[in-house]
Amino acid sequence: MAKGDEQAQIGLIVLGATGTIGRLTLDIARRYPDRIRVIGLAGGADADKLAELTAQWQPEAVAIARADRRDGFLAKLDGAWNGVCMDGPGAATQLAAWPGGTVVVNGIVGAAGLLPTLATLKAGRRLALANKESLVLAGELVCNLLEQHQSAEILPVDSEHSAIAQCLAGRTEASIKRIILTASGGPFRTLTSDQLAHVTPQDALKHPTWNMGRRITIDSATMFNKGLELIEARWLFNVPFAKLKVWVHPQSQVHGLVETVEGSLIAQLSTPDMRLPIQLAITHPESWGEAVPPCDLAALGRLDFEEADEVRFPCFTLARLAGERGGVAPTVANAADEVLVASFLRGEIAYGAIAEGLAAAIDQHCPVERPDLDDIFAADAWAREVTGVFISLSGTGSSGGKR
Numbered sequence: 001m002a003k004g005d006e007q008a009q010i011g012l013i014v015l016g017a018t019g020t021i022g023r024l025t026l027d028i029a030r031r032y033p034d035r036i037r038v039i040g041l042a043g044g045a046d047a048d049k050l051a052e053l054t055a056q057w058q059p060e061a062v063a064i065a066r067a068d069r070r071d072g073f074l075a076k077l078d079g080a081w082n083g084v085c086m087d088g089p090g091a092a093t094q095l096a097a098w099p100g101g102t103v104v105v106n107g108i109v110g111a112a113g114l115l116p117t118l119a120t121l122k123a124g125r126r127l128a129l130a131n132k133e134s135l136v137l138a139g140e141l142v143c144n145l146l147e148q149h150q151s152a153e154i155l156p157v158d159s160e161h162s163a164i165a166q167c168l169a170g171r172t173e174a175s176i177k178r179i180i181l182t183a184s185g186g187p188f189r190t191l192t193s194d195q196l197a198h199v200t201p202q203d204a205l206k207h208p209t210w211n212m213g214r215r216i217t218i219d220s221a222t223m224f225n226k227g228l229e230l231i232e233a234r235w236l237f238n239v240p241f242a243k244l245k246v247w248v249h250p251q252s253q254v255h256g257l258v259e260t261v262e263g264s265l266i267a268q269l270s271t272p273d274m275r276l277p278i279q280l281a282i283t284h285p286e287s288w289g290e291a292v293p294p295c296d297l298a299a300l301g302r303l304d305f306e307e308a309d310e311v312r313f314p315c316f317t318l319a320r321l322a323g324e325r326g327g328v329a330p331t332v333a334n335a336a337d338e339v340l341v342a343s344f345l346r347g348e349i350a351y352g353a354i355a356e357g358l359a360a361a362i363d364q365h366c367p368v369e370r371p372d373l374d375d376i377f378a379a380d381a382w383a384r385e386v387t388g389v390f391i392s393l394s395g396t397g398s399s400g401g402k403r
């Protein structure tokens, strides 16, 4: 390899390496061994999987969120790696700023992804962002950091936002009338409100077009996820909520659309596979080769679209309203939802109680304008606590309780 090639090599840091986004990111890295060097991996509780990946990729540094898993991790490697091992809740944040990193993929699930996002931007790096909470909880802080650090940039690793970024390329702000995100509608798209009241975790985990983690699968069934995506879009593309819209599109081939003031509608279509947004986020503005097989519209025959039903999917409406309210409201909604979904998955509360608990948390929260990190984490903790109380009350058989 020529020296110039070596310099052009991407130093990739993968946060959430053992999760779905991490696995698909490493798939891309595997396809381009001359152009991508994996220099850092961060994982959570799955020390065995992290050890496996570490042996395989030989990164310079590894971060394990759970300090109690460090010994098991090193024992499993049994001398097959001699990089630096960091552990504890701050380890992924440290890893994001590891020397030599040029692109950080943040596939951490939950609020734990926020500090690594901020560290990546402060280090002036490209952030391939899959962690929703970074923008949902701290959109304004993230955007301020982007302004302060010239070389820092965010490339979205979410099919909808990646689609919209592709549709927006080269367009002026003044030419954009609306931005439309699509939603598959999830497994409950055609159910009536009555039928929705009786769905089980097993029903909700059957997603028709995407293979994802457990929480996001439920969030996609309730369409809460789509509300969070509106909040992300608001910050990523700097547009007011009034210009953001959702269309339900069950085939999941069109991921996002941009409507221009002239009345043109520009759509992005691709096979539903996260490897495309991941590869684009890593390689932009270069094109390296096929990430996924293109969609065959002639074979598919038809594409359907409908309005998002805010009555049958109140979690969507609640997430959007929290986004419009701003401040810590999105943080409260996100934390409450996480607790409610976990409880629903354990069979403790009914499906309908997810929306009830969300509404209760948003209604009761104490608004904070322009929150700093302390405000955000305090609101997150508060929402988890009140939602825990809500669950313990609704689990006793009162309205919205177990069915």
Ligand code: MG
Pocket: 158, 159, 160, 229
């Ligand atoms: Mg998405």
